[in-house]
Amino acid sequence: MKAAISRTLTRTLTSPTLRDWRWRLAAVPRRLQGQQPVVHYFHQADDPYSHLTASLLPQLQQRYRVRIASHLVPPPSMENAPDLARLGEWSARDARRLAGHFKLAPVREFSAPDGGELRQRLGHYLGATFYFEGEWYWGIDRLHHLERRLADAGLAEAGLQPLVAPPDLLLEEGVSSTQAPVLHFFCSLRSPYTWIATPRIRQLAEHYGAELRLRFVLPMVMRGLPVPIEKRLYILRDTKREAERLGLPFGTIADPLGAPTERGLALLQHAIGQGKGPEFLESFLRGVFAEGIDAGSDRGLARIAQRAGLDPDELAVALADPSWRAVAEANRSEMLGEGLWGVPSFRIDDLPALWGQDRIWMLEQDLIGQLTRQG
Known part of the structure; x- marks a missing residue:
C-alpha cells in the first residue's frame, strides 16, 4: 500500500501535463492585467x-x-x-x-x-x-x-542558443593508458540524482577502461540529516526535467527509505563481490525511481536482482550479511574527508572529488587528463 501511494503521488508531482498546467495558471494574473x-x-x-x-x-x-x-x-x-x-x-x-x-x-x-x-x-x-x-x-x-x-513562451527572438549549456560527454577515442585509473563513485540507493548519474558514470568507466569502484553510503535521512519538504519537492521536479534532457525515465517512485535501502545495500555489496555491482546499482535505481518497484518486498527485490544477473539462490545469504554497514560507514567517512557531504560524488584516483550529476563532464576531463599523464 505504501509503495502504491508513493507511485501515485510522485507520478502526479512529476507529470509534464500537470507542470504545463501549473505554468499556465501562474501566467493568468499577469496576462489578465497586461503586465x-x-x-x-x-x-x-x-x-x-x-x-x-x-x-x-x-x-x-x-x-x-x-x-x-x-x-x-x-x-x-x-x-x-x-x-x-x-x-x-x-x-x-x-x-x-x-x-x-x-x-x-x-x-x-x-x-x-x-x-x-x-x-x-x-x-x-x-x-x-x-x-x-x-x-x-x-x-x-x-x-x-x-x-x-x-x-x-514567445518572450525571445527565435533561434537563440542558451547562454550556458551543460557540456555533453566527449567520449574521445584513442585515449588510453597501461594503468587503468580508478573511478570512485559515492552513491546512495535513495538519491534521485544518483539514478540519473549512474548510466553516464558506467559509460565513462567502460569507454575509457577505468576501474569503477562503488562507494555506497546510507541516505542523508537515514544518517540523521533533515531534508525539508521544499527541498524534496525541488529535487523531485528538478530531477524530472534533467531526466527528460538525458532521455531517462523518472517519476514512478517507490520510496526505498528504511528497510528497502538496507536490503538493497546488502545485495549491492554482494553484487560488487560478484563483479556485478554497477548492474545491480542501475537496476535498483531504475526500479525504485522509474518503475515504482517496491524494493521492500521479496518479489520486487528479486526482480531487481534477477535482471542484474544475481543468482536467486544466493539472495537470502546476502541479505543476512550485515557487513555492508561497516563498509557504508567507511565510505561516508572517506567522502567527508574529501570535503563533500552528499551524493552523487566521484573522483579519479587521488584527484580532488567532485559533487553532483552536473559535474560528470568535469569527471571526464579529469579522467582524460589522468589517462594522458599515465599514457
Whole structure:
C-alpha cells in the first residue's frame, strides 16, 4: 500500500501535463492585467554561485522580454544545508572551475532589496536561484531550462542558443593508458540524482577502461540529516526535467527509505563481490525511481536482482550479511574527508572529488587528463 501511494503521488508531482498546467495558471494574473513577465532572481552575497549567475543578468535581460527583479537573500538554513562549512569550501572551488570553463567574470558587488521572505513564500532555500511563474531554476546549471521556457513562451527572438549549456560527454577515442585509473563513485540507493548519474558514470568507466569502484553510503535521512519538504519537492521536479534532457525515465517512485535501502545495500555489496555491482546499482535505481518497484518486498527485490544477473539462490545469504554497514560507514567517512557531504560524488584516483550529476563532464576531463599523464 505504501509503495502504491508513493507511485501515485510522485507520478502526479512529476507529470509534464500537470507542470504545463501549473505554468499556465501562474501566467493568468499577469496576462489578465497586461503586465510584463517578471523573472525573480535571488542573490546570496557570500555565495560563489551567485557571483557567477549575476554576471549573466545583463545578457539575460537583453535577450528576453521580461523584467528581472533582483533580491538579496541570506544563506540557506541548517536544515536545508546541514554542512555549511563543506558547502562553502566546495562552492568556492567548483565556481572557480566553472568560471574558467565558461569564461565568466564573477560579480562581487551586488545591491538589491531584501528578498528572504519572498523566497521562503515562493518555496525555495538557496541563493543563485531564478523563479518564473511557478518554477525554480538554480544557478548557471539550470539557466538553460529557464531560457528555453522563456523562448517557448514567445518572450525571445527565435533561434537563440542558451547562454550556458551543460557540456555533453566527449567520449574521445584513442585515449588510453597501461594503468587503468580508478573511478570512485559515492552513491546512495535513495538519491534521485544518483539514478540519473549512474548510466553516464558506467559509460565513462567502460569507454575509457577505468576501474569503477562503488562507494555506497546510507541516505542523508537515514544518517540523521533533515531534508525539508521544499527541498524534496525541488529535487523531485528538478530531477524530472534533467531526466527528460538525458532521455531517462523518472517519476514512478517507490520510496526505498528504511528497510528497502538496507536490503538493497546488502545485495549491492554482494553484487560488487560478484563483479556485478554497477548492474545491480542501475537496476535498483531504475526500479525504485522509474518503475515504482517496491524494493521492500521479496518479489520486487528479486526482480531487481534477477535482471542484474544475481543468482536467486544466493539472495537470502546476502541479505543476512550485515557487513555492508561497516563498509557504508567507511565510505561516508572517506567522502567527508574529501570535503563533500552528499551524493552523487566521484573522483579519479587521488584527484580532488567532485559533487553532483552536473559535474560528470568535469569527471571526464579529469579522467582524460589522468589517462594522458599515465599514457
